[in-house]
Amino acid sequence: MDTLDTIQKRCSLKAHISKREIESEKINIILEAGRLAPSARNYQPWRIIVVQDRKVIERLVKAFSESNQVIIDAPVILVVCARAGDDVIKNGLEYYLFDVGLAVENMLLAATELGIIIHQMTAFDESMVKQILHIPEDVRALVATPLARPIEASYDEAARERLSLRTRKDMKELLHINHWTEAEPA
């Protein structure tokens, strides 16, 4: 699929998760997309826990918010972690968060391209997640996402309603031309 179409079609579909297995080849492509992301000084701070063991998934999901319990059927949950010290810190800005965002967006788009549901979540109890997954103290669990095939026949069918409801700020709220202008730019 064309990259711009994929960017357009990517959406968060936790309500459409099926129990169906995902081919390991597809999981590997999604992880490879993350691996190829750029990062400050090429530090590549992202670390990914690939949870596929049913017992671990069941314990892990208990650490998630009520509205995220629907991911329990997913055959795979990725937990994306990083250490602040593994990346640039400049003027108090911890670029590991930014760089992990770059890698996660690559994974979101690769999954979408493959018709796999991926829905990033931050509404979990981080200390519970860290305990369940044996994550070291200095490593942060930043975001988690199920990987799943949709209950519908296709990703497009699963995504149709969600995409029709999507809202984004108008471009004029986001852009400034040549200089920051407090009023909305023309």
Add this chain to the structure above:
Amino acid sequence: MDTLDTIQKRCSLKAHISKREIESEKINIILEAGRLAPSARNYQPWRIIVVQDRKVIERLVKAFSESNQVIIDAPVILVVCARAGDDVIKNGLEYYLFDVGLAVENMLLAATELGIIIHQMTAFDESMVKQILHIPEDVRALVATPLARPIEASYDEAARERLSLRTRKDMKELLHINHWTEAEPA
């Protein structure tokens, strides 16, 4: 282009920037890709200054590191900004940095798809950049990038050598299976 090909081909090509104009339609597609990115609770913290005025570009580039002076010829420089307070802060994690990373990766891929050089940079004097662009005190200038057409006949030609030299950590350094394991997972 296929999304996975675009992810593979995206690279940082500041040394290949030409003075040639970029069609405004392409600039708009790149910005739209950023606009469509996901974010925690859909807060969309990213704000983008689109610098096209030659005089502003010349002043702005003085705030960049010596090795980044090569971007002076670029017809467009984007400066991506955000406020921490415009996004989720959880357990001390400021997700605006993460979410801006998601939006920037979309822009990197959209530009690559269109054959436009985009090369994100953080090696600039933030206070100088903020002064030159009139950025308010509570807004951070997180990353800047030129947009430019390559001096070569095509993006692929410009990227060939750079891609051949690209290094990334082995997957086994990045992945953990089911639990974090201090030793490298098998």
